[in-house]
């Protein structure tokens with residue numbers, strides 16, 4: 001093979017694309033009912049947009065970004081996530097988004113240089129929502145609820161939702177100190193990554209997957225015991241609202257996120273088809289990001305789900321059924337005269353709204369029937385000289401195997417009567 005796709009970057013073939021389309025259609029329908037509108041941002045941005053928002057010391061910024069320099073020497077980055085670009089666009093086009101609270105959603109490819117393995121790739125796709133301009137804890141609950149209902153709608157209602165509060169810039173440093181003093185006494189026993197995190201991003205130690213470190217952290221202070229009264233009150237209201245909406249959740253006081261912009265509520269959604277390590281979706285509140293990126297301060301909350309992981313979970317579940325038929329009909333021609341007439345008949349049926357195709361390469365009837373099957377057509381419409389003379393087609397139902405003669409003049413009506 002002369003060329004192959006790049007490691008960690010996959011083609012999505014037609015046999016799978018239909019699943020993506022079904023999931024995306026469900027997302028669009030649901031988000032629309034909650035008042036979200038779609039936004040499409042470019043796949044690359046100024047590098048500084050991401051270093052400022054995601055955080056200089058995070059794994060994404062330190063190790064995973066695809067950076068490039070353009071012809072004028074400007075540093076650009078393929079977007080590793082969707083929130084920062086959406087906030088950049090919100091600030092830039094605020095006049096075009098007049099609502100007090102802007103609700104936006106997006107879908108598209110993201111890029112992170114991670115070690116590729118099942119459910120983790122270098123180009124992956126997210127569907128995400130952002131609610132910008134709302135401080136009420138009801139928005140946090142709504143965001144979690146939308147994520148929950150989305151998974152329910154696509155057939156993965158058994159996702160586990162974990163929530164936590166990481167406090168605000170006032171109370172979080174106090175918690176950081178408490179955590180440091182717990183860890184300091186055994187610091188030499190922690191893994192090298194955690195030793196580094198100890199100084200640069202202490203909360204990320206809680207995310208360590210090394211069994212020895214998990215054991216050392218068993219008695220560590222919990223963030224929810226250290227957050228300020230405002231953050232604690234906010235978190236209680238989020239939980240109350242989730243209870244009244246009937247959204248199931250688990251409290252995970254060790255849940256911290258790999259992006260620095262979060263304040264207060266954070267959440268992750270997991271699905272058992274993916275194993276313990278990877279989340280199928282995640283999000284949280286990020287009240288300081290608009291100001292950090294040069295806009296007016298605005299409370300905001302959102303989440304993103306990973307499409308590749310969703311498809312893996314759906315496949316493990318066989319949760320969505322493939323459309324039985326791709327096409328309504330496939331024209332089969334016997335002889336040159338019928339072929340010529342069929343080209344025109346197919347065109348008029350397509351124009352009338354039916355899905356159809358035919359073979360232009362003058363193959364045998366058998367080969368044409370094989371094509372009809374490969375295209376997953378519902379009917380093979382067969383015409384030879386006899387049919388032409390009689391003004392009919394022989395319509396073969398490719399599932400049931402039975403045949404019927406149908407007048408060409410009433411073919412469209414007949415197809416409609418069959419549900420095409």
Ligand code: HAM
Nearest residue numbers: 081083120121124279280281282283284302303304306
């Ligand atoms: P995140 O946790 O970095 O959050 O990513 C969200 C989801 O994207 C993950 O739960 C996962 O399903 C998927 N994902 C992330 N990295 C990969 C990868 N390398 N391969 C496959 N899937 C992946 C964010 O990106 C935030 N912007 C979410 C957010 C929106 N927070 C507020 N608003």
